[in-house]
Structures are given as structure tokens and as C-alpha cells.
Amino acid sequence: MALIVQKYGGTSVGSVERIKHVARKVLDAKQQGSDVVVVVSAMAGETNRLVDLAQQVAEFPDERERDVLLASGEQVSSALLSLAIRDLGHPARSFLAHQVRIETDKAYGKARIKSIDSTRIKRALKDGEIVVVAGFQGVDEEDNITTLGRGGSDTSAVAMAAALQAKVCEVYTDVEGVFTTDPAVCPSAKKLDRISFEEMIEMASTGAKVLQIRSVELAMKFTVPVHVRSSFMEAEGTWVVEEDESMDAVLVSGVTYDKNEAKITLLKVPDRPGLAAQIFSPIAEANIVVDMIIQNASEDGTTDLTFTVPTADHKRALSLVEKTASVIRARGVRVDPNIAKVSIVGVGMRTHAGVAARMFQILSREGINIEMISTSEIKISVVINEKHTEQAVRALHKAFIEQQGNL
Amino acid sequence: MALIVQKYGGTSVGSVERIKHVARKVLDAKQQGSDVVVVVSAMAGETNRLVDLAQQVAEFPDERERDVLLASGEQVSSALLSLAIRDLGHPARSFLAHQVRIETDKAYGKARIKSIDSTRIKRALKDGEIVVVAGFQGVDEEDNITTLGRGGSDTSAVAMAAALQAKVCEVYTDVEGVFTTDPAVCPSAKKLDRISFEEMIEMASTGAKVLQIRSVELAMKFTVPVHVRSSFMEAEGTWVVEEDESMDAVLVSGVTYDKNEAKITLLKVPDRPGLAAQIFSPIAEANIVVDMIIQNASEDGTTDLTFTVPTADHKRALSLVEKTASVIRARGVRVDPNIAKVSIVGVGMRTHAGVAARMFQILSREGINIEMISTSEIKISVVINEKHTEQAVRALHKAFIEQQGNL
Numbered sequence: 001m002a003l004i005v006q007k008y009g010g011t012s013v014g015s016v017e018r019i020k021h022v023a024r025k026v027l028d029a030k031q032q033g034s035d036v037v038v039v040v041s042a043m044a045g046e047t048n049r050l051v052d053l054a055q056q057v058a059e060f061p062d063e064r065e066r067d068v069l070l071a072s073g074e075q076v077s078s079a080l081l082s083l084a085i086r087d088l089g090h091p092a093r094s095f096l097a098h099q100v101r102i103e104t105d106k107a108y109g110k111a112r113i114k115s116i117d118s119t120r121i122k123r124a125l126k127d128g129e130i131v132v133v134a135g136f137q138g139v140d141e142e143d144n145i146t147t148l149g150r151g152g153s154d155t156s157a158v159a160m161a162a163a164l165q166a167k168v169c170e171v172y173t174d175v176e177g178v179f180t181t182d183p184a185v186c187p188s189a190k191k192l193d194r195i196s197f198e199e200m201i202e203m204a205s206t207g208a209k210v211l212q213i214r215s216v217e218l219a220m221k222f223t224v225p226v227h228v229r230s231s232f233m234e235a236e237g238t239w240v241v242e243e244d245e246s247m248d249a250v251l252v253s254g255v256t257y258d259k260n261e262a263k264i265t266l267l268k269v270p271d272r273p274g275l276a277a278q279i280f281s282p283i284a285e286a287n288i289v290v291d292m293i294i295q296n297a298s299e300d301g302t303t304d305l306t307f308t309v310p311t312a313d314h315k316r317a318l319s320l321v322e323k324t325a326s327v328i329r330a331r332g333v334r335v336d337p338n339i340a341k342v343s344i345v346g347v348g349m350r351t352h353a354g355v356a357a358r359m360f361q362i363l364s365r366e367g368i369n370i371e372m373i374s375t376s377e378i379k380i381s382v383v384i385n386e387k388h389t390e391q392a393v394r395a396l397h398k399a400f401i402e403q404q405g406n407l
Numbered sequence: 408m409a410l411i412v413q414k415y416g417g418t419s420v421g422s423v424e425r426i427k428h429v430a431r432k433v434l435d436a437k438q439q440g441s442d443v444v445v446v447v448s449a450m451a452g453e454t455n456r457l458v459d460l461a462q463q464v465a466e467f468p469d470e471r472e473r474d475v476l477l478a479s480g481e482q483v484s485s486a487l488l489s490l491a492i493r494d495l496g497h498p499a500r501s502f503l504a505h506q507v508r509i510e511t512d513k514a515y516g517k518a519r520i521k522s523i524d525s526t527r528i529k530r531a532l533k534d535g536e537i538v539v540v541a542g543f544q545g546v547d548e549e550d551n552i553t554t555l556g557r558g559g560s561d562t563s564a565v566a567m568a569a570a571l572q573a574k575v576c577e578v579y580t581d582v583e584g585v586f587t588t589d590p591a592v593c594p595s596a597k598k599l600d601r602i603s604f605e606e607m608i609e610m611a612s613t614g615a616k617v618l619q620i621r622s623v624e625l626a627m628k629f630t631v632p633v634h635v636r637s638s639f640m641e642a643e644g645t646w647v648v649e650e651d652e653s654m655d656a657v658l659v660s661g662v663t664y665d666k667n668e669a670k671i672t673l674l675k676v677p678d679r680p681g682l683a684a685q686i687f688s689p690i691a692e693a694n695i696v697v698d699m700i701i702q703n704a705s706e707d708g709t710t711d712l713t714f715t716v717p718t719a720d721h722k723r724a725l726s727l728v729e730k731t732a733s734v735i736r737a738r739g740v741r742v743d744p745n746i747a748k749v750s751i752v753g754v755g756m757r758t759h760a761g762v763a764a765r766m767f768q769i770l771s772r773e774g775i776n777i778e779m780i781s782t783s784e785i786k787i788s789v790v791i792n793e794k795h796t797e798q799a800v801r802a803l804h805k806a807f808i809e810q811q812g813n814l
Binding site: 098 | 423426427457460461463464465466467468469471472473475476478479482485486487490491493494499500501503505506551552575623746
């Protein structure tokens with residue numbers, strides 16, 4: 001029997017009525033002849049409520065204890081969904097991370113899944129049960145509870161689909177699929193029917209919030225087709241799949257932005273080998289993810305080094321950098337949280353020249369100054385002043401997507 | 408180093424401020440030189456909120472799933488208390504049932520603890536940490552989550568104290584200790600300084616809500632002194648300890664009542680051996696606890712059989728009994744949920760005659776009809792119409808406790 005993994009986000013299970021609605025959708029899939037494993041997020045608002053509680057109780061909440069706290073949200077929603085499915089007359093079982101050993105590393109708050117023991121799930125499926133798994137949570141080798149970071153339930157779902165060799169991982173959310181850009185910024189944004197794993201990774205990395213990056217990486221690694229769709233309507237959403245030839249014809253698939261980064265600059269550091277390691281090792285050890293890094297050597301033997309980190313981590317990063325700065329005799333440290341990263345993504349870039357130049361021209365015509373640039377084979381990102389974000393996104397979407405007849 | 412187990416109930420951890428207050432109390436105990444293991448209930452109101460959610464989602468919530476849901480309450484409070492203790496600068500660790508293998512049987516909703524693996528707790532204590540354990544929850548041999556029933560955190564705490572050979576189990580609650588009767592019914596009720604395990608079991612069995620019965624049974628079995636006291640004041644509360652000679656001098660230690668029972672009567676059942684087993688086996692299998700049982704054989708070879716069950720279970724019990732009734736050819740089945748059990752408890756009864764007779768006289772003088780009677784060595788219970796409960800309690804308290812100069 002074919003197996004489907006379905007994932008429902010917080011909005012989709014945000015109330016008793018919605019949980020009942022999801023139960024009916026799950027049962028429909030089962031009755032259409034598939035085995036179904038459902039992965040659920042916490043009810044909308046619950047994770048924020050728990051984060052608030054932690055912050056009220058402790059100024060700097062211990063990460064292990066915070067994860068114990070946060071994981072309770074998915075425990076509640078998985079039990080409720082299982083109860084709702086049973087109330088419709090079909091057997092169902094909820095499982096928590098420790099019961100199906102979703103084993104992760106020890107990086108509390110942003111743990112990575114290492115393995116899943118699917119024995120109990122397979123047994124339950126064989127018994128004809130619908131299986132409901134609490135998303136977002138794992139356990140380390142000592143059975144301490146870990147969580148996978150914001151959007152971590154996507155990754156739970158894809159990992160589950162990979163472990164069970166599901167034919168598809170359906171990600172139900174409150175939007176219709178993946179869009180060419182944020183419709184709130186650009187009303188002419190269109191839903192994509194298909195997108196390649198690599199494009200999706202780049203889009204997620206540069207600000208598209210629809211899937212956790214890690215989940216797409218896993219989907220690509222194990223070739224799990226992911227179908228992102230709305231839990232409130234029947235229409236097909238966006239399929240995230242392996243790249244094929246038709247995708248090459250499209251130059252730019254999406255325009256993304258991210259206002260949640262801050263820029264840190266080390267000024268006039270005496271340049272020498274090992275410098276970058278000295279600066280970034282303490283940051284990596286603190287589990288802070290550095291995104292863009294730019295180094296500009298001057299002729300006077302010093303260098304300016306600029307990098308971006310998540311805004312939420314920038315104060316911690318700054319205090320680490322300031323310690324290093326005095327050791328390496330930097331002239332000073334500057335920080336700017338009011339930046340935005342705007343990106344264009346498309347596999348077509350691989351075979352088309354001049355895309356970057358055109359992007360810079362467009363921004364220049366809009367009078368927008370570029371502070372940093374970073375490129376990959378299928379993506380170009382620029383850092384600009386945060387206040388120009390919407391203007392930049394609209395201009396790039398118009399030029400690269402609307403006028404190219406990409407859709 | 409001496410070890411103390413402290414248990415805090417839902418009211419004691421009912422808000423962020425109260426959790427911080429508890430953290431300070433826990434730290435005080437630690438700083439006075441004891442190792443401390445804390446067992447916590449869910450924040451006040453949380454378990455009811457979760458029960459409501461379950462009932463909104465499913466008419467007859469599956470018991471396994473319901474336990475997964477309910478156990479989340481203690482997960483939240485144990486993490487928050489651990490965070491709060493750490494915020495005061497002392498290391499602390501929370502543990503859930505599956506992490507310290509509080510193994511129970513499979514009776515979801517009212518599971519009994521079979522064993523605890525204290526390895527991780529001892530290691531944490533050795534490392535100087537304060538240990539916070541989620542109360543109320545356990546896991547069965549397959550790692551399914553179970554809960555111990557209302558007041559189950561008391562039992563978690565005593566079991567933990569027994570497993571760790573703690574010198575005392577302090578149960579912090581929102582009252583000052585164990586009272587001679589419910590002060591809300593009888594303002595002249597007095598706090599007891601000491602009470603024997605057996606008396607406490609009888610009082611808990613007959614309506615005193617301060618401790619879960621099972622916790623006192625465990626305390627008696629493993630001779631764990633239990634100190635019931637208020638989390639809001641420093642004064643000593645009530646010590647629940649082994650019986651000693653001084654306790655014999657007191658005829659009646661407490662007057663209790665319980666309005667949460669319903670009476671079921673099987674009328675004119677043809678009497679024959681094995682009858683009781685036939686009636687009560689299905690009820691036991693449904694995990695419904697039968698309290699009092701009375702059988703009155705008539706001369707016509709039939710018998711009336713009356714018993715009481717928790718009001719919450721009486722509809723389930725009734726439907727089971729009705730099935731049996733037709734098989735055993737009973738004339739009919741009657742049910743009365745509007746009853747109350749009023750009891751007097753005291754180890755002094757063992758050595759004093761006539762206590763029962765005096766109790767019946769007192770109720771008779773008040774014009775209260777007795778519907779059922781049940782006695783043990785140290786307790787007499789009567790079932791009366793619920794509407795006379797307060798009147799009966801006050802009359803018995805006045806006669807047996809206030810006028811006896813027991814205090």
C-alpha cells in the first residue's frame with residue numbers, strides 16, 4: 001500500500017474546529033487507499049506562548065529546559081489530532097520523539113535529525129492505524145528532548161517520509177503553495193506549480209518562509225517529492241521535485257527578501273592567515289549561523305570584514321566579536337540591524353549570462369545602494385538598507401518575472 | 408548528604424510569580440544543606456483546560472491519547488521550575504517520566520507506579536544539581552505515556568522519596584496541613600500536627616482531598632515520613648508518620664465526607680455462589696473502583712445488592728451492570744447519584760467500644776437517615792442523602808472532636 005506523509009502547520013491545527021477538519025482530511029486520504037502518517041506542529045500561538053513563559057521565568061532560559069517546554073506544544077496537538085481521528089471512528093496513535101526515537105544531535109533549539117526508528121510506526125500502520133507524530137521535537141542519545149528550530153515540523157515530516165520511503169510528503173499550510181515572491185509585498189506574485197529542490201533551498205535560505213531549509217535539503221538528499229498546499233482548499237499547490245529540462249527555460253523563479261539579518265563589520269583588521277578562523281570559530285561554537293561574509297583587503301595590510309547573522313543572535317554575536325576584535329587588534333566593530341537581503345533565484349541562471357548585471361542596473365535605477373553581494377550558481381543576493389526592501393522586491397519581480405513571461 | 412523530596416501542587420506553581428517563589432524555596436532547602444528533588448504538578452487550571460480540549464475534540468476520548476495530552480501539563484511546569492531555579496544561579500535539571508523510567512502498569516488515567524530508575528537522578532544530584540521531576544506521569548513497559556489520576560503527583564513524590572530513600576517527602580499545597588474536617592463546612596476544624604499513615608489512608612479514602620490515597624499507601628509501605636504544609640507560609644504543617652502510643656488516646660482524628668460517589672442497586676437477584684464475581688468482574692475490567700458493597704439476602708432466595716462507584720464512572724458502571732442484570736435475572740437496577748459518604752476516622756477506635764453506636768445516635772438526633780454502613784478497624788462510614796452532608800459533618804465534628812477535647 002502506498003504511504004503518504006502529511007504535515008499540518010500551526011494554523012491548520014489552530015483550533016478545535018480546525019483539528020477536526022484536519023482529521024477529516026487525513027481520513028479522506030486513508031480511505032482513498034493510502035497508509036497515512038501525519039506530522040503536526042503546535043497549535044498556532046502555542047509556541048510563542050511557551051517562549052514568553054520561559055522568558056518571564058528566566059532572563060536567559062537554559063536551552064535544554066526551553067526545549068522540554070517547547071516540545072509540549074506538539075505533544076498536545078498530536079494527542080488532540082489522534083483523538084479527533086478516533087472520534088471519526090478510525091484507529092489512530094500518536095507518537096512522541098522518544099517513542100519512535102527521532103534521534104538528533106545535542107544542538108538544543110536547532111537540532112538536526114540523525115535517525116528515526118520506524119519499527120513502531122510500521123507496526124501501527126500494519127495494524128491499520130493512522131499514525132500521528134509530534135513534529136519539531138527529537139531526543140538526543142541520552143533521551144534529552146531537543147527541538148528542531150522554527151519550521152522544524154517540516155523537517156520532521158520529510159525525515160519521516162524518507163525513513164518510511166513515502167511516495168510524497170504533503171505539507172499543508174495556510175498559503176496555496178510557493179509564490180514567485182511575497183504576495184503581501186507584490187500583489188502580482190503568482191503561485192509556482194513546480195520548483196526544483198535546489199531553487200527551493202535557495203528561496204528558503206533567502207527569506208521564503210514556506211518550508212524550513214533543512215527539510216528541503218533532506219527532501220533533495222532522499223528524493224522525497226514535497227507537495228506544498230493549502231489545508232483550506234482542495235487545489236493543487238506547489239510540487240518541490242527534482243530538476244528537469246523545462247525548469248531551465250525559466251531565468252528567475254522567485255524573488256525573496258529577509259529582514260531578519262544584521263550586519264557586523266570589523267574595521268581595519270591587520271590581515272594575516274587564520275584571521276577568519278579566529279573570528280568565526282567562537283560564533284560557530286555559540287551555534288550562531290553566519291550567512292554572508294565579505295572581506296576587502298586594503299593596500300595598507302589591513303582588511304575590513306563584514307558578515308551577517310540572524311537579528312535575534314546579533315547581540316550575542318557582537319559580544320563574541322568584540323572579544324576577538326581586541327585580540328586581533330581591529331580598529332573597531334560596527335553593527336547594523338537595519339538591513340535586508342533581497343535575492344533572485346532560478347536554475348536558469350546557470351545557462352544565462354548577465355543576470356547579475358541586470359539586477360544591479362534595476363536597483364541602481366531605483367536609487368537603491370547595494371551594501372553587500374553574494375552569489376551562487378542559481379542565486380544572487382544583495383544586502384540593502386531595510387527601508388528599500390519592498391521597492392526592490394517589486395522592481396525585481398516586475399523585471400525578471402512579470403515582463404519575462406515566465407508564467 | 409540528606410535528601411529531601413519536595414512536591415508542589417498546581418496552585419503553588421499556578422503563575423510565573425509563584426513558580427519563582429517556589430524556586431526560591433527549593434534553593435533555600437538546598438542551601439540549608441540537603442540534596443533536593445522536586446516533583447511538580449501542572450500549573451493550576453492547566454489539566455482542566457486539557458481535559459476540556461480532549462472533550463471538545465472527541466466525545467469519548469481514547470485513554471492512551473488523553474494521557475499523552477494531560478502529561479504535557481507537568482512537562483511545562485517542570486521545565487519552567489527548572490528554568491526559574493537556574494535563573495537564581497543554581498544548576499537544575501528537569502526529568503520526564505520516560506527519562507527516569509517511572510514505569511507503571513497500563514491503566515491509562517489511573518496507572519500505578521511499578522518502579523523508578525533513579526540512576527540519572529542520582530548522577531544529577533552528585534553533580535550538585537537540583538532535580539525537578541514532572542509529577543503525575545509515567546510510562547508503561549512500551550514507553551506509552553500514562554498518568555496516575557487526580558492527585559497523582561503526590562504519589563510521584565512519595566515513590567521518588569522511597570526510591571531515593573529520602574529522609575522526608577514534603578508536600579506543599581494551598582492549605583496549612585491536614586484538618587480534622589473541611590474548614591469550609593465546619594469553621595471550628597483544626598489543623599492536625601501529626602497523623603498516622605493508616606488514619607491518613609482512611610481519611611483520603613473517605614473524602615479528605617489533601618493527599619492521593621495511593622501516595623499514603625506507598626509512604627506507609629516504605630515508611631516515608633510525609634510533611635503536608637503550605638507553600639505560602641513557613642509554619643509546620645501536618646506530619647504523616649508511623650503510629651505511636653500517643654495517637655491511641657485520640658478517639659476520632661477526623662471527620663470526612665465525599666459527595667463524588669453514586670449508589671447502584673441490583674434488586675431481587677436470585678442468590679447463588681459466584682454472583683458477586685459475575686457482577687463486579689466487568690466493572691473491575693473497566694477500571695472502575697467500587698467503594699462500598701452491601702448485600703442483603705432475603706428469605707425468598709433473592710438478594711438486593713448495593714454498591715457505590717465514583718460519580719464520574721456511574722454511567723459506565725450502570726451500563727455494565729444492566730448487561731449483567733439481564734443475564735442474572737435481577738428484578739431491576741436503581742441508581743442514585745445524590746448521595747454522600749460521611750466518615751469518622753481514628754486509630755483510637757481500635758481500643759474503644761461503642762463509637763459506631765454513638766455515631767448513629769448523633770445522626771438520628773439530627774433526623775438523618777442512614778442508607779449504607781461500612782466499617783474498618785479505624786473508620787466508620789455511612790451513606791446518607793447528599794443534602795444532609797454539611798449538617799452531618801458539623802454534628803459529628805462537634806460531638807467527637809470539639810467536645811472530646813481531642814485537640
